[in-house]
Amino acid sequence: MPRSPIFRLALASLWNRRATALLTVFSIAVSVTLLLGVERIRTEARASFANTISGTDLIVGARSGDLNLLLYSVFRIGNATNNVTWQSYRDLAARREVAWTIPISLGDSHRGYRVMGTSSAYLEHYRYAGDRRLELAEGEPMAGVFETMLGAEVAKQLGYRVGQQIVIAHGLGTASFLEHKDKPFTVTGILKKTGTPVDRTIHVTLEGIEAIHADWQQGAPLPGQRVSAEEVQQRDLTPTAITAFLVGLKSRVATFRLQRAINEYPEEPLSAVIPGVALQQLWDLVGVVEIALLAISGCVVLGGLLGMLAAILTSLNERRREMAILRSVGARPWQVFGLLVSEAGLLAAAGVAAGFAFTYLALLAVAPFAEDAFGIVVRLRPPGTYDAIVAGGVVLAALLMGMLPAWRAYRNALADGLTIRV
Amino acid sequence: MSEPPAVVLSGVRYGWQPALPVVAIDELRIGHSERVFISGPSGTGKSTLLGLVGGVLVPQAGTVTILGTDLGALSTSGRDAFRAEHVGFIFQMFNLLPYLSVIDNVALPCRFSAVRWRRAVAGSGGVPAEAARLLGRLGLDDPGLLRRPVTQLSIGQQQRVAAARALIGRPRLVIADEPTSSLDANARASFIDLLLAECRDAGSAVLFVSHDLSLAPHFDRRIALADVNRAQADRRAA
Numbered sequence A: 001m002p003r004s005p006i007f008r009l010a011l012a013s014l015w016n017r018r019a020t021a022l023l024t025v026f027s028i029a030v031s032v033t034l035l036l037g038v039e040r041i042r043t044e045a046r047a048s049f050a051n052t053i054s055g056t057d058l059i060v061g062a063r064s065g066d067l068n069l070l071l072y073s074v075f076r077i078g079n080a081t082n083n084v085t086w087q088s089y090r091d092l093a094a095r096r097e098v099a100w101t102i103p104i105s106l107g108d109s110h111r112g113y114r115v116m117g118t119s120s121a122y123l124e125h126y127r128y129a130g131d132r133r134l135e136l137a138e139g140e141p142m143a144g145v146f147e148t149m150l151g152a153e154v155a156k157q158l159g160y161r162v163g164q165q166i167v168i169a170h171g172l173g174t175a176s177f178l179e180h181k182d183k184p185f186t187v188t189g190i191l192k193k194t195g196t197p198v199d200r201t202i203h204v205t206l207e208g209i210e211a212i213h214a215d216w217q218q219g220a221p222l223p224g225q226r227v228s229a230e231e232v233q234q235r236d237l238t239p240t241a242i243t244a245f246l247v248g249l250k251s252r253v254a255t256f257r258l259q260r261a262i263n264e265y266p267e268e269p270l271s272a273v274i275p276g277v278a279l280q281q282l283w284d285l286v287g288v289v290e291i292a293l294l295a296i297s298g299c300v301v302l303g304g305l306l307g308m309l310a311a312i313l314t315s316l317n318e319r320r321r322e323m324a325i326l327r328s329v330g331a332r333p334w335q336v337f338g339l340l341v342s343e344a345g346l347l348a349a350a351g352v353a354a355g356f357a358f359t360y361l362a363l364l365a366v367a368p369f370a371e372d373a374f375g376i377v378v379r380l381r382p383p384g385t386y387d388a389i390v391a392g393g394v395v396l397a398a399l400l401m402g403m404l405p406a407w408r409a410y411r412n413a414l415a416d417g418l419t420i421r422v
Numbered sequence B: 001m002s003e004p005p006a007v008v009l010s011g012v013r014y015g016w017q018p019a020l021p022v023v024a025i026d027e028l029r030i031g032h033s034e035r036v037f038i039s040g041p042s043g044t045g046k047s048t049l050l051g052l053v054g055g056v057l058v059p060q061a062g063t064v065t066i067l068g069t070d071l072g073a074l075s076t077s078g079r080d081a082f083r084a085e086h087v088g089f090i091f092q093m094f095n096l097l098p099y100l101s102v103i104d105n106v107a108l109p110c111r112f113s114a115v116r117w118r119r120a121v122a123g124s125g126g127v128p129a130e131a132a133r134l135l136g137r138l139g140l141d142d143p144g145l146l147r148r149p150v151t152q153l154s155i156g157q158q159q160r161v162a163a164a165r166a167l168i169g170r171p172r173l174v175i176a177d178e179p180t181s182s183l184d185a186n187a188r189a190s191f192i193d194l195l196l197a198e199c200r201d202a203g204s205a206v207l208f209v210s211h212d213l214s215l216a217p218h219f220d221r222r223i224a225l226a227d228v229n230r231a232q233a234d235r236r237a238a
Ligand SMILES: Nc1ncnc2c1ncn2[C@@H]1O[C@H](COP(=O)(O)OP(=O)(O)OP(=O)(O)O)[C@@H](O)[C@H]1O
Pocket: A419, B016, B022, B040, B041, B042, B043, B044, B045, B046, B047, B048, B049, B211
């Protein structure tokens, strides 16, 4: 028995016009890549952000927008406008409903990575990605004034090992001119990779932060008042202020009450935010952009498909002879119809397949950059439901569009009969 | 049991515009495996007649009976299926598909008709083998030639490929519409001899249209279309 000839003929005919066919496939592939890629980045960004902090009930900092507070305290994006005094921190941390607090002191950096002063509570209480806690890959937690604990990414990128000494720069940015050269820190431990901004953080003790600024005032060294590393350790290094602190409560029920109390704290203007709520604000903010991006991608896909339609329609006239030949050897009009529909389907399927390949290649290429610049960990997951819907949708749309030239070819085939007018 | 005649037209009227008949034939009969030469000046409706016989065109009046089957009783797709199975076409233009190999071009009708597929397989054991055999009969047996794209063949070679395609699977009726007009006189005569020899072996009837009267002696019968087609006369009378 003859096998179904239409599909094979469609393939052979496309191969014969492979230059144009390839262009069509490419334009569909690019549009599909965009649609898949935008969604990938979107979900990866969300998952990555949502996984960065868990178990923390409130984030407290100087009065500012909720989002800003969340971004600088947890994601190391942006800066604090003001500090929280040590007294206020101690006062609030001592409240009955508070189970634990993690103080955070920011403002310095080392070769582009932010330095964060904190306490031993950090290792003990910080949680991410559900209920995972920070663990050391090697070495020990920092303890002394001039000891530091590095995030996995910092150690890897800069090639640092336990025992090494590093110098912290004042302020942020890679090219900081003012360095705390006289007070180097010794690496005592390196944290395991977490896929969160912790990986890109250099951790020191609050006392360490205090010590390097002992002979500084208002962002500059005090002239003629050098205090050596040995001398400074004799001083009282209790900080006067911190940037923010994370709060864990004994019972979640107390969250809103404590939040209100902090927001109305009489001693100084403070803000307390619930991480989930602030994240939701972030999603609301970027949601519009996401929808716009998806809409644009959708239009690009439509454009790709319309390009295909135009290519097939223009080819119809020069292929009238081909259709008539097929009918003369016994192809039914519906088979001529099927030939063109399957041609559209083949082009779209090839475009989708190439689009998937492009997407994964692009993700591979973008992943290191996304992690470096935004702390977004892009995992290479196998295609999911969304991808299947995109693939199916594009092919289906192509098949539907293919019906237009197919219908015209069908009409031509009936009208031309076997005499071919070219 | 006697085989039905290949073609019977009775009372057939056809006009591209129904008011202007191009074909008006009261009676035309072509016997089983009869080889007929049809001649007539340009524009007198030869190709139109072949369209009616092939079931591509449907007459406005009268019946077209091919191999005992009244085409008017079949649906459009029924006629298509019937044509695929029983009719082989050769055109003035060679009409090969540029994207198929020589063998695949010849084998094409077998992909659309199970009957012709089976006959081809019964003939040579396989469709490609039967295609190669037919090409060999028509003088195309150089294996290097068969591997070339059809677009690189000479005009005479392409015409023979098209003939092999019309002949594969032994259709009962072979319709040829000026298939030799692009060949020189020598090539023309040998092409017709080969075509007719193959049709004789297959027992196929042949309907061959040309205005080149020198070809007529190769055939069993010659019909001048003007003798059977009253359309022109009717029009003049009107
Ligand atoms: N598709 C068509 N639509 C409208 N009129 C047509 C069509 N095909 C043919 N005709 C007309 O029908 C008449 C007969 O045409 P036909 O092609 O049958 O002539 P022919 O005898 O085959 O001529 P030739 O020897 O030049 O091929 C002509 O007047 C032609 O203009």
